[in-house]
Amino acid sequence: MPTGSTRSASTARSPPWSTSPGRCPPAPICATPASSGRALRAPASSAPMRPAPRWPRTGTRRSPAPSCASPTSRSPRPRCSPRPPCCGCCGRVGTPPRHEVIAVTFDGLPGLTAAFDEAAARNPGQTLSFPSENERLTYAELADSSRRMAAALLADGATEGDTVGILCPNGAAFLQGVLASARIGAAACPLPLPIVLRDIEGYLRRTQRIIDTAGLSHVVTVPAMRAVTDHLTGPRVHDAAGLIAAGGPGPLPRPGTGHPAVIQFTSGSTFAPKGVVLSHANVLSCADSITSAIAIGPGDGWGSWLPLFHDMGLFGTLTGLFHGLPVTVWSPTAFVRSPRRWLKEFLRTPSTINAMPNFGFDHLVEAIPAEEVPSLDMSRWRVAFNGAESISAASVRDFLGHFAPAGFRPATMTPAYGMAEATLLVTLPPLGREPLVEWVDRAALADARTAVPLAEGAPGARGIVALGRAAPGMSFRVVEQDSARVLPDGMVGEIQVRGASVTSGYLGGLDDPFTADGWLRTGDLGYRRDGELYFTGRSKEMITVRGANIYPLDIESVARTVPGIYKGRCVAFALTEDSEHEQIVLCAETRLTDAAERDRLSGEILARCTSVLGLPQLNVHLVAARSIPRTTSGKLQRLGMRDQIIAKANS
Secondary structure (H helix, E strand, C coil): CCCECCCCCCCCCCCCCCCCCCCCCCCCCCCCCCCCEEECCCCCCCCCCCCCCCCCCCCCCECCCCCCCCCCCCCCCCCCCCCCCCCCCCCCCCCCCCCECCCCCCCCCCCHHHHHHHHHHHCCCCEEEEHHHCEEEEHHHHHHHHHHHHHHHHHCCCCCCCEEEEECCCCHHHHHHHHHHHHCCCEEEECCCCCCHHHHHHHHHHHHHHHHHHCCCEEEECHHHHHHHCCCCCCEEEEHHHHHHHCCCCCCCCCCCCCCCEEEECCCCCCCCCEEEECHHHHHHHHHHHHHHHCCCCCCCEEECCCCCCHHHHHHHHHHHHCCCCEEECCHHHHHHCHHHHHHHHHHCCCCEEEECHHHHHHHHHHCCHHHHHHCCCCCCCEEEECCCCECHHHHHHHHHHHHHHCCCHHHEEECEECHHHCCEEEECCCCCCCEEEEEEHHHHHHHCECCECCCCCCCEEEEEECCEECCCEEEEEECCCCCCECCCCECEEEEEEECCCCCCEHHHCCCCECCCCCEEEEEEEEEECCEEEEEEEHHHCEEECCEEECHHHHHHHHCCCCCCHHHCEEEEEEEEECCEEEEEEEEEECCCCHHHHHHHHHHHHHHHHHHHCCCCCEEEEEECCCCCECCCCCECHHHHHHHHHHHHHC
């Protein structure tokens, strides 16, 4: 779930803070003495804020109303100035009501099926909905069907210690397969679905490689995937519905929990996908961490369009299941095809918690016209995780400003940092705090590896979104890359993590990711400030040309503001022919076909990047829309695009 990049400061728009007739006066921003960070706040809206619905009372404890004091100040916490009642502050209209928290921990449970079975026993009639598959079932039905599937897998020869592939869309069969695997002591291995059919041969090669690497014994799938499974070799392939029909309702053997629970292959944004080995304890610790960090309560619900084969989709959904929450899961295609329709469906469900990458928030802003926003009611949306890719300060600000008239609270936006190797979550901002951005000198960040604070809008300023402190049960440090020396605040180094949710390693024991003292090396760069993490980029993707360091994120954030780039999609990287011929390349997608228009766009990109960043040179390559390669989770692959250009030049 990594993290923060932004649009260039020279092109970022300032929100309209000034008071105008008929509008509530702007809310004061809490002071942050001697700090360059500032909270992002939505502009005041002419539309009245709807009162948020009350959470049900169940006799559980209540958490205090969130404070809007600055999280990064070392000084005593400043108090907020009082606001008019129409704006809502510290418990008034427009902020979430006092939230009841479930006092649940999964520590000590023998495995993930025990956590789910306890939830199903408490809430047998609770529902899971899969609108894209037209499926709906209760917790009791999911428990029963997963037991039947487990019995059928055992009858077909699956045994404790096996690895079972799950090749299913976002539907009931996926969760049935995960739970059935755990019931027999096998590890579930989520297999990615094809993103585009035009590269089906490449997809089949990658999937077969995962099957061979993981040593899958069985694959659970659905008839719609027959065109894929007919071309895969090795494991026995089963239709999920057929397994459930064949399985009996009798008792199952009680397997041990020493075997892995999940083999989660990384998305492969900078490396070939690796099989991350996750134990039952890892999964349950992650659920505990999320539960504590966002104070999950009985009035919550989980709604997601993220693919279940991705860590954020799978473990977010499992956490909802472990709590017995109403769960609604759409297909990623449903969101991509119509973000507007998805949002309206999401708001009609009991969902209060959601997660998506930064681009998802961009799509929603583009899809919902400003005049339509006041008709929406987003006041129940309590937590909106933003992660899995670089987070743009401009995107966050635009989303908050755009959807303020619908009652979306700034503190609902929750930028986070995580990764498959940590099951899911590493850091999170304090619950109830609005997003915080620190503006730093872009050149010093890259060359001196120092985060030097600047004023927002100053020449060369780059905004970096704060990703919060270590989540419960987790810790992180920032170290010098060539040594184990822990760096002081504001110095850029490698982010390293450890905690109960961190993997024991990769499948096969290859590529030991740990330091001698037990920290997981992430390959991510960032810095620490007042206990909070700020992500700056990937070490492997840093561009070094003629002795100067440049973050790809800096180039991309400036380039994507040029009109004509398809949905802002572009990637930057270095091409090195030899030690004396290095060049910076920017590949940008466009729908333009006219040669003169393409030349104009290339010239505008070059001029903008040269003006803002002072690049010595930049080679702009325009490519067709949707042609930059993506990972299985939808992230653009810089190095994959670079490899395509090299292969084309050598062909």
